[in-house]
Amino acid sequence: MIEKLSVMELLKRAAKLLFSNISLASFLFLCSLPLFCFLIFFELSLQTTISLTYQFLSQELDLGRYFFLQDHKDLSENDLIPWLIQTSLLYFLPYTLLDLFTTTMIVAASSVAYTSEEESLVMLCLVRRSAKICQNRLVGCLITSLYVLFLSTSVFLGFFSDSVNYLFVVSLSRDYESFHNLAAVLFHAVVALIHGTVFIVLAVKFGNWSLGWNMGLVVSVLEEEEEDGKGIYGANALSLSYWYGRGHEKRDLLMMLMFLVLALETRMPCLYSRCSERSSGKGVLYTGLYVGLICVGNVVKWVACVVSYYDCRARVLEKKDDVEIGSKAKAFAT
Template identity: 65%
Template sequence: MKEKLSVIELLKRAVKLLLGNINLAFFIFLCSLPLFCFLIFFELSLQTTVAFTCQFLSKQFNFEKDFFWEDLSENDLIPWLIKTSLLYFIPYSFLDLITTTTIVAASSVVYTSKEEPIGMVSLMRRSVETCRNRARSCLITSLYVLLLSTSVFLFFFLFFLLLFFGFFSNWTKSLIIAPLLPQYENFLELVPVLIYAVGVLVQGTLFLYITVKLSKGSAGWNMSLVVSVLEEEDDICGIDALSLSALYRRGHERRDLWMMLVFLVFALATRVPCLYCKCSLSSSGNGVLYTGLYVGLICVGNVVKWLACVVRYYDCKVSFLRKKADVEQAKPPST
């Protein structure tokens, strides 16, 4: 590990770590099963909430057609928002914390173990011991991460919806389509098109900026959870975990950004088709089947992400300790 690992190398090591030890793969499968079952129910609720939100915004922007959810009533928007929020903040966050902590602890045991291969009993015992010893630190750090990630993601999601409906509202359509029909006779007829073009450029730039900020934040938040689980010192949590995460990641920010962008695109790509096909509104049972399929893909991507974060943690830590040792060696001897 003389050079820092690239994104492709991190993902390769994560996949190799998962597939190279059948006991680790089976243990992670068992740990992820409760979260998988709950996510099917949660994603159906989330799809319905997004549907109500889209219909509400479409009426606010005076759409002639409510896109894919014409038969929904916006009167149920607030109850669904409350229900989905409670599901996210209480059972989902708790299950996700337990699953994440277990995956990180188990993958670290295999990644640093000299046993080839490590047995199931030893893997379970050492993983449970790590989780039990770091339960308080992980809980505190997860609360910080939940507060930061939720606030940033809500802003990102609302901005995305407003951007989407702003592009396709009747007002913007009248600006972009109406001036294009007749021949332009003077410069004044181009003004609405230029205004629309500038608006699109500004909104697109803001969207890319927020996406980058969200991905950078995700890289630091994920590393702080890994730090709380794996750091040798006790009670590394909250602000201390976030600070140590930023210290370890110094010089690796671009790589971490690209890695988080990969998983963000993967999560969006798996959810959008199900939203388009109205899985939560299907009465034939296919909606639940499709939702279960993409929830399985999300769980697999989540496992690979945390395995990559473990590999990234050790890579960043080794690089940091090497730089620290070089600085100490470069200091003149004290007289």
Template identity: 60%
Template sequence: MKMDKKLSVVELLEQAVKLLLSNINLALIIFLCSLPLFCFLIFFELSLQTTLSFTYQFLSKQVNLEKDSSENDLFLQTTNYLTYQSLYQQRNIWEDSSENDLIPWLIKTSLLYFFPYTFLDLLTTTTIVAASSIVYTSKEEPLRLLDLVHRSIKTFQKRLGGCLITYLYVLLLSTSVFLFFLPFFLLFFFGVFSHWAEKLNFVRRQTSLDLVIPFLIYAMVVLVQATLFMYLTAKFIKWSAGWNMSLVVSVLEEDGEDGEEGIYGTDALSLSAWYRKGHEKRDVWMMLLFLVFAVVTRMPCLYSKCSLNTSGKGVLYTGVYVGLICVGNVVKWLACVVSYHDCKTRPLRKKADVEQAKPPAT
């Protein structure tokens, strides 16, 4: 009994790119439907860069102020009250200025994410999945532009309500998980690279005998934090793969005798988990690849603070990496469509192989 082998991550990406490049009409539709999201993402990413910059400054000041306070404890005990009051007022001024800069940008970025971004992302995702699935499963060569547009709009109209419900489930789950993981994320970066780095610099000034135990404690803390951070990241990526597949299920899966009803909400999440059985490791690696791609493309602008650049180059650089992120987003959804059809048809192929392998009835 011969079974088709599972598609690897490389094969999924190859088929996704081939699907995009093999049909100019599909590429044109995807470009037009992604254009509004691209324009908005430039504005959103500039706001996000500024928020992250102020967040980093605020947290860095808290760490540095705590360090300075601990180092100056002995000095403050021997100085007069005015010196202590001056240092205390300076610390309050730094904290107030950081909070005054951070809180408005944090509220603004959150509002931009929860309404305009989610709405545009839903419309773009639904259109990409519907159009690419039509081209992937169509036996017509080539598929005409007007026919593709008409069939995509028809699928979009039938599935938009269910996709909206599934998207709200995904948004609630992803936001809740992210807010739960955020303290561990901050603990890892600021705990390891700031607080414990200062502790290590302090113990380096001690004798070699006194260095052993603090260094072992430091190494154990770093190991535990790094292990916890990687475990939570892997879990988040695994769940993200299931959430993405559930959106594809809401767009493409048909229910009922006439096929007019779709599957959405918790049913889409459950069916997504069933389709992905046996493919979890592949999906994790694929989602990790797109996550690393998104982070790496953002890092140069975050490091150089493009949003604070007044010469216009910051907007230009942001537009370039937003374009790369949009291209990666398109390839991701095309790969999810290919994976959906592969996972859906595999049980049918297995059943057909089993029927062929049965001995003829006597």
């Protein structure tokens, strides 16, 4: 039996694949460049939207200075709605398409480099073989990405609903002096515990599901049906990805949570300091810095997913061969 790879071993193989092949690293850098440039603009819009939403909800729920920023100003729906529409349109249209293109090229190129017997691939050969993989898979990958977009948006709405519900419950106690009462303190602690538990459960589930969704995209790029040679996409790709991932749930959860925490931690300083509101240009510089880190983490994540795909696929095929050999031996004995 093939030994199961741990999270660190997956990341080591991904890093080794990137650092040992200059052509692959250069090609992935060029593929990620359009997404990097767009993400700077998108993240600035997202920061402004989150800041305005935070202030608007605090204002409407009458939370006073308990959650407010010190230099807040009164906001109306007309101040918030245009930013919500802009950020939503940027996310669902340009970002989704750019991310799909970048992901498809990263997965195809990583697969070519990982399965190639040549120690160092020439850039032109890598581009040609990657384009050959992607040319008939873009439609299937788009369908799978729509499934993933719908599922991930549903989880995000769960996060948002939990947060708004918590703020609403807190707003019911407008007299903050009442928090000195034991009953009020216990009530607030129970509410925080319930909503915190829901948030943690959603985060764990999101981390567990996200690898299945990511693996579904990898399957849509690399997997072929034996009958007609066409790709597998949509619900079939997601089902196959969960089948490949059986027995690796803890490892996959840990890996996805690592990348999720990394993405959140890189964003938090800029959100806290409100980089989008700085007129000196430092906000754009800080945003570009953490967007670059996110793009690097994105490349490592998808290369690790490709390594995980081949590891899980080899294990499944080995079990399948063992079952077939056992069946033939049993039939021969009888």
